[in-house]
Amino acid sequence: MSSSNFSAPEGATERGGSRADLIHRDIVRAILEQRLGPGTKLGEDEVGAIYGVSRTIVRAALQTLAHDGIVVIEKNRGAFVAHPTVREAREVFSARRLIEPVITEMAVAACDGAAASLLTEHLALERAAQRAGDEPAAIRLSGEFHLVLARIAGHDVYADFLEELVARSSLIILLYRRSRAQCCKVDHHGALVAAITEGRAADAVAQMTAHLDEIEQDLELVDTAIPIKPLADVLGSIGRR
Numbered sequence: 001m002s003s004s005n006f007s008a009p010e011g012a013t014e015r016g017g018s019r020a021d022l023i024h025r026d027i028v029r030a031i032l033e034q035r036l037g038p039g040t041k042l043g044e045d046e047v048g049a050i051y052g053v054s055r056t057i058v059r060a061a062l063q064t065l066a067h068d069g070i071v072v073i074e075k076n077r078g079a080f081v082a083h084p085t086v087r088e089a090r091e092v093f094s095a096r097r098l099i100e101p102v103i104t105e106m107a108v109a110a111c112d113g114a115a116a117s118l119l120t121e122h123l124a125l126e127r128a129a130q131r132a133g134d135e136p137a138a139i140r141l142s143g144e145f146h147l148v149l150a151r152i153a154g155h156d157v158y159a160d161f162l163e164e165l166v167a168r169s170s171l172i173i174l175l176y177r178r179s180r181a182q183c184c185k186v187d188h189h190g191a192l193v194a195a196i197t198e199g200r201a202a203d204a205v206a207q208m209t210a211h212l213d214e215i216e217q218d219l220e221l222v223d224t225a226i227p228i229k230p231l232a233d234v235l236g237s238i239g240r241r
Contacts (some may be wrong), residue, residue: 008164009156010183011014015188017060019053019057020057020058020060020061021035021061021062021065022051023047023051023053023057023058024061024064025112026235027042027061027065027070027071027081027235028065028070028167029140030212030235031037031070031081031138031167031170031171031231032140032143032144032166032170032194032233033136033137033139033140034136034139034170034173034174035136035176035229035234036081036172036229036231037081037171037175037229038081038083038174038175038235039080039081039083039232039233040081040229040234041078041079041080042071042078042079042080042081043078043079043231044058044062044078044079045057046231046232047061047062047231047235050231051235057236061169062079063106064219066079066177067076068164068167068170069082069164069168070082070164070167070171081171082162082168083171083175084169084171084175086171086176086222087223088168088172089172089175089176089219089221090163090221091218092169092172093169093172093212093215094167095161095165096162096165096169096212097209097212097213099158099161099162099165100146100149100162100208100209101205101208101209102158102210103149103150103158103160103162104153104155104192104196104201104204104205104208105201106154106155106200107150107152107153107196107204107205108195108196108199108200108204109201110152110153110154111152111196111197111199115152116151116196116197118148119148119149119152119193119196119197119198120193122144122145122148123189123190123193125141126138126141126142126189132156135145139170141164143167143169143170144166144191145163145189146166147159147162147163147166149192149196150162150163169215171217172219176182176217176219176221177219177220177224178219178220179216184236188207188211188214190206190215191207192207192211193206195207
């Protein structure tokens with residue numbers, strides 16, 4: 001059979017990945033960039049039309065997102081981006097304060113030349129996005145900085161757990177932040193990188209704890225609501241980037 005006559009199965013992308021995984025990644029990215037807000041309805045037909053897949057594929061992605069606590073699925077109503085309560089917000093940051101100092105300490109112990117380069121490069125991307133005024137990219141990269149630390153630490157369970165917490169934090173910040181300032185300040189990340197790459201474990205741990213405290217302190221934890229953007233505008237723009 002010639003390659004020109006071959007068509008990939010519906011559940012796979014041209015690069016061999018799962019289309020459900022692609023939808024999952026795009027929705028998480030839209031949340032990390034704070035483009036996709038809490039309460040947004042994720043209609044199976046609409047998402048399927050955006051990606052050219054069946055409702056079965058969309059449903060698989062939404063079920064995974066629901067398992068991660070990023071989406072809620074309501075009987076007879078469908079799927080919606082989660083709308084964290086004030087209590088959930090406090091619990092998410094409480095969980096982050098438990099695991100991220102440990103991740104930071106492990107990252108210091110595991111930080112070699114390659115890890116130091118990875119941190120430096122990521123920090124440069126954050127700064128470039130900030131200079132360019134690209135707020136969505138800057139917000140996403142600031143959240144991903146914490147995931148880079150988890151990968152360097154080499155603890156897969158912590159990394160998976162933190163990925164969920166960072167996505168949920170982005171929803172929380174979108175709902176509750178007092179100011180329009182970036183959720184993670186690049187200078188804080190720069191100080192963390194310096195402490196980690198110089199092997200100053202106690203300093204790095206203290207900085208991470210203070211960093212998370214400051215993020216939470218910038219939140220106004222009272223019930224609120226935000227405008228919901230059209231789903232096709234958000235996910236369609238990600239697919240074209």
